Amino acid sequence: MASKRLGNQTLKLSSPPSMISNASIVGPKEGEGPLAQFFDNILKDDYFGEESWEKAESKMLKEAVKNAIKASGRSNTNINFMFAGDLLNQIVSSSFAARELQIPFVGLYGACSTMAESICMGSMLIDGGFGEAVVCATSSHFSSAERQYRFPLEQGVQRPPFAQWTVTGAGATVLAEAGNGPFITCVTIGKVMDFGIKDANNMGAAMAPAAVDTITAHLNETGRSPEYYDLILTGDLGNIGKAITLDMMQKEGFDIKKVYNDCGSMIYDGAKQDTDAGGSGCGCSAVVLNGYIAKEMKKGNLNRVLLVATGALLSPTTSWQGESIPSIAHAVAIEKTVGEGT
Amino acid sequence: MKTQMSSKQYEQYIKDKLPKPRSLRNCIAAFVVGGFICDVAQFISNITKSYGYSPEAIASITATTMVFLGAFLTGLGIYDRIGRFAGAGSIVPITGFANSIVSPAMEFKREGFVFGVGAKMFVLAGPVLVYGISASIIIGFIYYLFGK
Numbered sequence: 001m002a003s004k005r006l007g008n009q010t011l012k013l014s015s016p017p018s019m020i021s022n023a024s025i026v027g028p029k030e031g032e033g034p035l036a037q038f039f040d041n042i043l044k045d046d047y048f049g050e051e052s053w054e055k056a057e058s059k060m061l062k063e064a065v066k067n068a069i070k071a072s073g074r075s076n077t078n079i080n081f082m083f084a085g086d087l088l089n090q091i092v093s094s095s096f097a098a099r100e101l102q103i104p105f106v107g108l109y110g111a112c113s114t115m116a117e118s119i120c121m122g123s124m125l126i127d128g129g130f131g132e133a134v135v136c137a138t139s140s141h142f143s144s145a146e147r148q149y150r151f152p153l154e155q156g157v158q159r160p161p162f163a164q165w166t167v168t169g170a171g172a173t174v175l176a177e178a179g180n181g182p183f184i185t186c187v188t189i190g191k192v193m194d195f196g197i198k199d200a201n202n203m204g205a206a207m208a209p210a211a212v213d214t215i216t217a218h219l220n221e222t223g224r225s226p227e228y229y230d231l232i233l234t235g236d237l238g239n240i241g242k243a244i245t246l247d248m249m250q251k252e253g254f255d256i257k258k259v260y261n262d263c264g265s266m267i268y269d270g271a272k273q274d275t276d277a278g279g280s281g282c283g284c285s286a287v288v289l290n291g292y293i294a295k296e297m298k299k300g301n302l303n304r305v306l307l308v309a310t311g312a313l314l315s316p317t318t319s320w321q322g323e324s325i326p327s328i329a330h331a332v333a334i335e336k337t338v339g340e341g342t
Numbered sequence: 343m344k345t346q347m348s349s350k351q352y353e354q355y356i357k358d359k360l361p362k363p364r365s366l367r368n369c370i371a372a373f374v375v376g377g378f379i380c381d382v383a384q385f386i387s388n389i390t391k392s393y394g395y396s397p398e399a400i401a402s403i404t405a406t407t408m409v410f411l412g413a414f415l416t417g418l419g420i421y422d423r424i425g426r427f428a429g430a431g432s433i434v435p436i437t438g439f440a441n442s443i444v445s446p447a448m449e450f451k452r453e454g455f456v457f458g459v460g461a462k463m464f465v466l467a468g469p470v471l472v473y474g475i476s477a478s479i480i481i482g483f484i485y486y487l488f489g490k
Binding site for chain 2: 051052147151152153154155156157158159160161162193195196197202205209212213216217240243244247248251252253277324
């Protein structure tokens with residue numbers, strides 16, 4: 001039996017990697033939202049000086065990685081690996097950024113769960129002794145996602161009230177073997193769940209069961225109660241997915257109401273910004289983690305956070321063919337200190 | 343996770359958690375904006391009539407002008423905002439048709455004039471054209487056979 005396994009899905013990192021630096025970049029709309037003060041870099045123009053949105057997204061990711069590495073006091077050459085992924089076909093934002101960064105690169109696809117997925121992979125690699133520092137990153141861009149998954153921007157269509165708004169943003173985290181924390185103490189790898197939602201606008205409802213499954217597995221396998229955490233934060237369920245998750249967690253026998261929130265619900269002011277059910281996209285949990293969570297943990301306002309990034313594993317083709325939306329959620333326990341409690 | 347639901351049960355379960363569609367508000371917005379677009383077209387039609395054009399010419403001039411207006415407002419980035427507010431009110435009139443052709447043409451310009459603009463221009467309007475023209479051919483046949 002592998003000694004680091006707490007159960008089917010949860011792994012305990014015996015020498016927990018430290019999150020030594022973070023970087024976040026957001027677009028203009030996110031920069032007008034309630035979390036604006038926590039972001040390192042707010043773009044004035046969502047083209048970011050490039051000629052296409054795809055290039056802009058890749059540049060955001062590249063800059064986020066560069067800024068995080070710079071903040072860690074290292075150089076690209078002593079970062080052992082880069083774990084990154086994004087929403088664009090063939091994860092081009094990540095691989096095109098990696099082309100210039102010249103760090104050994106592992107491309108990931110977990111849709112909007114990529115921030116947690118990359119941290120899971122990075123921390124396991126460090127704990128396994130295969131590297132002493134890695135960078136984990138992801139990005140999304142409203143306009144590049146819209147054109148790939150939905151309609152041209154200038155088309156005059158109405159959005160259903162449960163639709164979500166893809167976050168324009170990128171986040172990067174540098175994890176290292178040695179550091180003063182916060183530490184990645186446990187990771188829970190999700191299973192793909194599908195409760196049969198077919199409407200690609202209804203992401204929150206499609207992904208909620210995956211979040212519930214992963215949170216439940218995490219709590220059961222670690223033996224922790226929800227109150228162990230100051231914050232249990234899902235990635236991009238939005239207001240509807242958040243309500244469903246709360247209710248389903250109750251059914252599972254966990255009352256998480258006091259400690260639960262969702263990045264998609266936090267990032268925009270729905271009433272003022274016309275974002276319907278809230279934010280979504282890889283960038284959503286990436287910028288909330290690397291902006292808000294990182295800064296609040298540094299200040300000591302948060303000590304234990306469970307980030308549960310959620311991803312909808314659909315493609316436009318599967319939607320047109322009438323398939324339902326399989327979803328996944330990965331959880332990462334981030335703690336200011338190691339070894340207190342269970 | 344203990345909870346297991348079939349897709350039907352889950353759909354039922356989330357039903358009261360989804361926001362209600364704002365049908366009344368949407369209908370009123372569509373009525374007002376759609377009506378206004380028709381008023382503009384009527385206005386153009388009346389003006390051209392006063393210049394003494396034939397009924398066929400009036401119809402063409404009116405349609406062409408409305409298509410131009412739809413395309414122009416799309417280019418200025420205004421039509422999508424009208425559409426978000428008015429829904430079907432701005433999709434159904436001919437201005438909406440213009441919007442559905444110009445918006446992908448603008449969007450896919452980056453992929454060049456052949457594989458971008460040329461290939462993607464009718465990605466939204468294509469189905470409308472295919473089934474619209476097919477229906478008109480069928481109706482034409484019926485009219486030819488029985489209509490006289």
